[in-house]
Amino acid sequence: MINWIDRNTKWLLTLPVILFILLMVAYPLFYTFQLSFHSWSMSAVKPMKFVGFANYIKMFNNPKFWQAWKLTLTYSVVCLAFETLIGLCIALLLNRSFRGSGLVRTMFLLPIVATPGAIAIVWKMIYDPALGIIAFIMKAWGMNPVAWLGNSQTALGALMVMDIWEHSPQIMLICLGGLSGIPTDSLEAASIDGASNWQRLTKITLPLLSPTILVAMMLRLIDSLKTYDQIYATTQGGPGTSTQTINVLAYRQAFENFKFGEASATIVVFFLGLVLVTVVFNILRRKAVVDY
Amino acid sequence: MTKAQKKLLKKIGFTVLLIIVLFFTMFPFAYMLLSSFKRNVDLFNMERLLIFSPTIQNYVDVFTRYSFARPLMNTSLISIVSTILSLLIGVPAAYSIARFKQKFFSVVILAVRIIPGIAFLVPWYLIFTRINLSGTYTSLILCYMRLALPYIVWIMIPFFEKLPAELEESAMVDGCIRLQAFYRIMLPVSVPGIVTATILVFISSWNNFIFGLILGTSRTQPLPVAIFSFISYTEVNWGGLMAAAMVITLPIIIISLFLQKYIVAGLTAGAVKG
Numbered sequence: 001m002i003n004w005i006d007r008n009t010k011w012l013l014t015l016p017v018i019l020f021i022l023l024m025v026a027y028p029l030f031y032t033f034q035l036s037f038h039s040w041s042m043s044a045v046k047p048m049k050f051v052g053f054a055n056y057i058k059m060f061n062n063p064k065f066w067q068a069w070k071l072t073l074t075y076s077v078v079c080l081a082f083e084t085l086i087g088l089c090i091a092l093l094l095n096r097s098f099r100g101s102g103l104v105r106t107m108f109l110l111p112i113v114a115t116p117g118a119i120a121i122v123w124k125m126i127y128d129p130a131l132g133i134i135a136f137i138m139k140a141w142g143m144n145p146v147a148w149l150g151n152s153q154t155a156l157g158a159l160m161v162m163d164i165w166e167h168s169p170q171i172m173l174i175c176l177g178g179l180s181g182i183p184t185d186s187l188e189a190a191s192i193d194g195a196s197n198w199q200r201l202t203k204i205t206l207p208l209l210s211p212t213i214l215v216a217m218m219l220r221l222i223d224s225l226k227t228y229d230q231i232y233a234t235t236q237g238g239p240g241t242s243t244q245t246i247n248v249l250a251y252r253q254a255f256e257n258f259k260f261g262e263a264s265a266t267i268v269v270f271f272l273g274l275v276l277v278t279v280v281f282n283i284l285r286r287k288a289v290v291d292y
Numbered sequence: 293m294t295k296a297q298k299k300l301l302k303k304i305g306f307t308v309l310l311i312i313v314l315f316f317t318m319f320p321f322a323y324m325l326l327s328s329f330k331r332n333v334d335l336f337n338m339e340r341l342l343i344f345s346p347t348i349q350n351y352v353d354v355f356t357r358y359s360f361a362r363p364l365m366n367t368s369l370i371s372i373v374s375t376i377l378s379l380l381i382g383v384p385a386a387y388s389i390a391r392f393k394q395k396f397f398s399v400v401i402l403a404v405r406i407i408p409g410i411a412f413l414v415p416w417y418l419i420f421t422r423i424n425l426s427g428t429y430t431s432l433i434l435c436y437m438r439l440a441l442p443y444i445v446w447i448m449i450p451f452f453e454k455l456p457a458e459l460e461e462s463a464m465v466d467g468c469i470r471l472q473a474f475y476r477i478m479l480p481v482s483v484p485g486i487v488t489a490t491i492l493v494f495i496s497s498w499n500n501f502i503f504g505l506i507l508g509t510s511r512t513q514p515l516p517v518a519i520f521s522f523i524s525y526t527e528v529n530w531g532g533l534m535a536a537a538m539v540i541t542l543p544i545i546i547i548s549l550f551l552q553k554y555i556v557a558g559l560t561a562g563a564v565k566g
Contacts, residue, residue, distance in 0.1 A: 006469045013388035013474075014397065016381035017441065024438050025404050028415035035414065042418070090313055093306070106552045107314055110321060113544050113555065117501040117516035118537040121523065122324045125530055133323065136338045169317070170559065177560045226408045229501040233520050247410050254414050255506060267411045278406050 036264035055265035064241055064249065065266065072245040075156065076224040079163045084217055086164065087171025092201070094172070095179045105176075108169040116166065120233040123162045124149060152242035155235055159243055162230055171216045178212030179205070211285075218281040225274060246270045324541070328534035335530050350535035360536055362511075363518035367540075370429065370504075370514060371497035374436035375490060382441050383486060386448030387474055391457070398449060404442040409502050412438060417506055427509035435503045440493040447492065447561050451485035452478070484554070491551055492558040495544055515540050 005012065036055055040048040059065050094104065111119075126132050127148040135145035148158040182205060190200050228247045231237065237244035237252060244252070246266065254263035293301075327335060329346035337344075354360045389397050416435060420426040459481065460473035468476065479486075504514040513521075519536045548555060 002469055005471060009470045010388045010392040010394065013384040014394065017385040020381065020437065020441060021400065021404060024434060028412050028419065031415035032411055093309060102552065104314065105556065106548055107317055109548050109552060109555060110545060111317060112559065113495050113548055114541045115499040115516055115544065118519060118540040119320060121519060121533055121537055122320045125327065125534065126320065126323060131336045131530065136341065139338065173556055174560045222406060233501065247408060250410050260414055263414055267414065271407060271411055274406055274408065
């Protein structure tokens with residue numbers, strides 16, 4: 001008996017997780033995949049109907065689907081660019097010993113860990129044209145307040161500002177971790193050789209840090225493509241469909257219009273997109289590590 | 293300019309920059325805190341932005357008139373139970389993946405982390421409705437575990453990989469079977485990793501919005517969803533909303549203040565080292 005346990009330890013330890021993944025992940029995913037070839041609106045009288053690729057054809061002909069992709073990619077890429085730049089700059093700023101550095105790091109932690117759904121509501125108030133702080137400032141300067149989230153021209157940008165505020169510190173933390181791993185002797189040697197601060201940054205620090213930056217960016221990108229809470233809690237994809245990213249589109253198709261088949265088709269394509277990004281990420285990461 | 297002056301100037305520049313960045317980082321929190329103590333009339337008055345007579349009425353309202361107590365309890369219950377269950381099955385699995393180099397399994401775990409939550413919502417909703425578990429704590433806990441489990445395994449694998457194999461090998465020479473070696477030797481030394489995983493998973497469960505939005509009912513809905521429905525169904529009471537937002541974020545802020553080190557370790561896990 002004991003021998004049997006010892007021989008099979010690796011399966012005994014992983015069995016519960018395997019079962020969980022089969023039941024809660026694999027089966028539901030298969031179900032989604034299957035649903036994407038059916039038409040069904042959860043009606044008890046009208047059973048699921050097999051429709052082949054009809055949901056996919058409908059989706060590819062739907063301009064809202066392409067708009068959602070465009071919004072998702074714009075949102076993620078713009079946020080990522082700003083977050084990387086800001087995060088890196090703050091990391092370089094904080095990469096020294098000073099009094100209160102522990103407390104300062106905790107403060108930068110708060111935007112990342114605070115409940116996005118709740119913080120989104122705080123931002124909704126900040127943006128509010130009647131009582132938000134931005135409206136107050138604009139009024140004080142004699143400008144007309146803008147309904148940042150209620151205007152289809154500005155809503156996406158307003159959401160991006162929220163995201164940048166929330167996630168720049170995340171890139172910062174990872175970069176700070178990477179910076180502490182850079183050997184100080186090469187930096188010292190360079191400054192003895194008369195290298196300026198700028199040269200030390202661009203010739204030594206940044207090249208050595210680049211694999212870390214790359215990993216931070218890709219982790220962020222994968223999460224950013226899936227952003228949902230802040231968008232749904234503030235605009236629900238509106239006004240109109242001006243902030244309706246893929247996630248929100250799928251949500252609305254399923255739980256507002258009860259078109260589960262169409263929603264499933266959207267989700268399947270979205271999932272494939274994420275897999276593609278992740279695969280590219282891993283290839284890049286392996287290359288970066290070799291260079292390192 | 294002397295060297296000392298230069299140093300002083302540099303220090304001033306650094307401090308000024310730091311204060312500017314911190315101001316923007318902390319602003320929404322300060323805004324939330326201030327607004328949560330304001331009466332509605334004060335909220336609309338620009339001159340009372342900073343100076344006003346504070347009231348705790350909003351907090352009283354949150355727990356009495358708007359009954360946020362139940363969602364608060366729901367969030368706590370669902371987060372704690374799903375975190376504990378995920379630890380119980382996730383930590384041994386992570387050990388096994390790390391020690392026996394179950395490469396395929398670790399790829400599966402990563403894949404599970406990448407799949408968007410929305411991909412599960414439709415089938416879960418339909419499946420749970422069919423087996424009459426829709427809206428129950430059981431269904432919510434299972435869904436939250438989908439979030440927690442891969443996260444725990446993902447943080448714990450590199451942690452176990454770093455522990456020297458000699459640790460449990462010497463125990464096994466002394467007559468322990470591997471399972472005993474794991475529980476007696478490996479678990480106690482991996483406490484820091486487990487703490488990191490626990491905190492991060494608890495925070496992300498606490499913060500989760502999308503699962504509760506669909507799968508919760510008025511009886512089981514978690515706090516972030518309760519706040520959201522609070523905006524949709526009443527005329528917006530901003531003071532009350534801010535008080536409710538404070539109630540949600542405060543536990544997270546307290547955890548961060550005391551366990552900063554662990555959270556940073558978890559957030560940067562798997563990123564800093566190639």
